[in-house]
Amino acid sequence: MGRLFVVPLLTGLLTASSAMAEEDPFLWLEEVQGQRALEWVRAQNARTEAVLEKDPRFEPFQAEALRIFTATDRIPTPSFRAGGVDTFWQDATNPRGQWRHTTTDGYASATIPWETVLDVDALAKKEGAPWVLKGHDCLPPADLRCVVFLSNGGKDAVESREFDAGTKQFVEGGFRLKEGKPSVSWLDMDTLLVGQDWGGDTLTESGYPYVLKRWKRGTPVEQATEVFRGERKDVSASPIVLHDADGQLQGVLINRAVTFYESELFLLGDAAPVRLPFPRKVSFQAFVQGQVVFTIEEDWGRFKQGALLAWSLDALKQDAAKAKPTLIFQPGPRQAIERVSATRTRLLVNLYEDVKGALDVYSSNKGRWTRKRLAMPKNAAVEIVATSSSHEKLFAGAEGFLEPTSLWLGDAASGSVKQVKSLPARFDATKHRVEQFWVKSKDGTRVPYFLVRPLKPKAGGVTPTVVYGYGGFQVSKPPMYLPEMGKLWLERGGAYVVANIRGGGEFGPRWHQAALREKRQRAFDDFAAVLEDLVRRKLTSPSHIGIYGRSNGGVLTSVVMTQHPELLNAAVIESPLIDMMRYPKLPAGASWVGEYGDPFVPEDAAFISKYSAYQNLKSGVRYPKPYITTNTKDDRVHPGHARKFAAKLEAMGLPYLYFENTDGGHSNDSDPMLNARRWALHHVYLSQQLMD
Secondary structure, three states: OOOOOOOOOOOOOOOHHHHHHHHOOOHHHHOOOOHHHHHHHHHHHHHHHHHHOOOOOHHHHHHHHHHHHHOOOOOOOOEEEOOEEEEEEOOOOOOOOEEEEEOHHHHHOOOOOOEEEEEHHHHHHHHOOOEEEEEEEEOOOOOOEEEEEEEEOOOOOEEEEEEEOOOOEEOOOOOEEEEEOOEEEEEEOOEEEEEOOOOOOOEOOOOOEOEEEEEEOOOOHHHOEEEEEOOOOOOEEEEEEEEOOOOOEEEEEEEEEOOOOOEEEEEEOOOOOEEOOOOOOEEEEEEEOOEEEEEEOOOEOOEOOOOEEEEEHHHHHHHOOOOOOEEEEOOOOOEEEEEEEEOOOOEEEEEEEOOEEEEEEEEEEOOEEEEEEOOOOOOOEEEEEEEOOOOOEEEEEEEOOOOOOEEEEEEOOOOEEEEEEEOOOOOOOOOEEEEEEEEEOOOOOEEEEEEEEEOOOOOOOOOOEEEEOOOOOOOOOOOOOOHHHHHHOHHHOOEEEEEOOEOEOOOOHHHHHOOOHHHOHHHHHHHHHHHHHHHHOOOOOHHHEEEEEEOHHHHHHHHHHHHOHHHOOEEEEEOOOOOOOOHHHOOOHHHHHHHHOOOOOHHHHHHHOOOOHHHHOOOOOOOOOEEEEEEOOOOOOOOHHHHHHHHHHHHOOOOOEEEEEOOOOOOOOOOHHHHHHHHHHHHHHHHHHHOO
């Protein structure tokens, strides 16, 4: 195979990654729409379909998954708007979905009286485009004038259009932006704050805007007035518009993301933007009763990382240097703040302790914050689903691996909650149990994992077991009710594991930062320790263990497959990063240098090259046959990662399966029909590898 990388010796002019790129025979697969690349994809898809779709399990798996994803008794995920409740609903009749609205009382009723605000299927048919709704931003307090974000096929890039939710029509001659990855916020009925590709050098290396402009109605967007400019080497610049409970504009903050985890915050006024004296690792969370609320991800003065702090906006406006924060809450070593949101006068904090959820309401009185815990289910995942700054109502959800999702309507002022919706059971959960174990990783750190296993596992350690992991970007993985996993896997005698490895957010910023950059190997060691513990407990054996991860989880699964092929027999590697020696050159990889390091810097290349799966495949090693899958329209994690890994396996004569969806984007779930097929393919492959 020749040299995979060259470490600079004397001149320092040649990095490991640039040498690797020169020798990479599969760079042509990075041409997303290249003719040769697409011909290769079609051939790979046909080969994989012959193996998986011809399996007699495929059609019943797909039918079961489709019933789950299009069931009419699902809980419609609510959000508050215009004095009522919205949802986005997809089913067999409306696979692209409908934006719907009802009253709050109507939503809580058994039969919800919906009215359609926007039919995306009808719009797609009318315009002949595969539109996917990526959300909307509406101007308070009426919440009737909105900017709608439409994606072609599920890409992150969107077209932005002004929409009147009262008349249910796009506004003729209204605000409209071409396809891109913009930041768009309302200042008032006739003014937007916009970041986009303004032409020339106005996007960062990550592909996001760093120039923000004020755009007045009735003027061409080219005449918008610049209000902030970051630098091209930044990740992005985006506005945080602060409206009070009555919808009045109180202030604008600018978040200059210097790296993925470091920001400079500015207060926008009539004069030049004022830099706020905050730590660089800080995250905006909410605005309530004149207080701007942030978490800090690093120790700062007397405050420890993970702390939730509040500043008076008026004090920041008067003299930012003298404004002092107030501590709202400091998480303990086994706690983490998962999400923060605000109602009209209260602050909601979604807290996890040992990866089990709770929901607290905080009130402020003369600078002192007091807490009340809501009576949500215990030993479950609990999450904030929806709040509004115009009133005190809230929606919260609760679920477990074997407990279907329930939805609760609460009042933050009174501290009351009641269950208003519950998902019917989608699989027989009576034959399984849930346990939480802790295992020591290679460096002695105790790492938790959840195990969902049969009450009567098969003798001899042969229970087919799927182990899921992510381990990055401070993303937590609490218990979740996964109907497709339950129906297609658990009911058939399988076990399921979620490994809460370092790099995630299960124990706050410290858990995440423990696996950053040169410490990344810890996440892989944690995951391997979980696999070894499952065998040690005699639940299963390596020939019956499969691993699954997507996106950043694709880094994890591809690396564990190459470092520990002896521990597993299957790997679903979905929408993955794999070529870590080149990822910053593939959109939007440059934004993640803060997470992984920069392979074009020799010192970083030295540690990345030790684990990058694309470079560490070795001849003569017996690897499990992986199932590698991605999406042609994934503009977040480039499909070249998955393509090149499969091509290299093929060139080395190693077994693999590769499948590339042509629609859906990074999430791969924009269409329930495609999503059903996706999970059917996953589980046929896992069944073949672990059950047959």
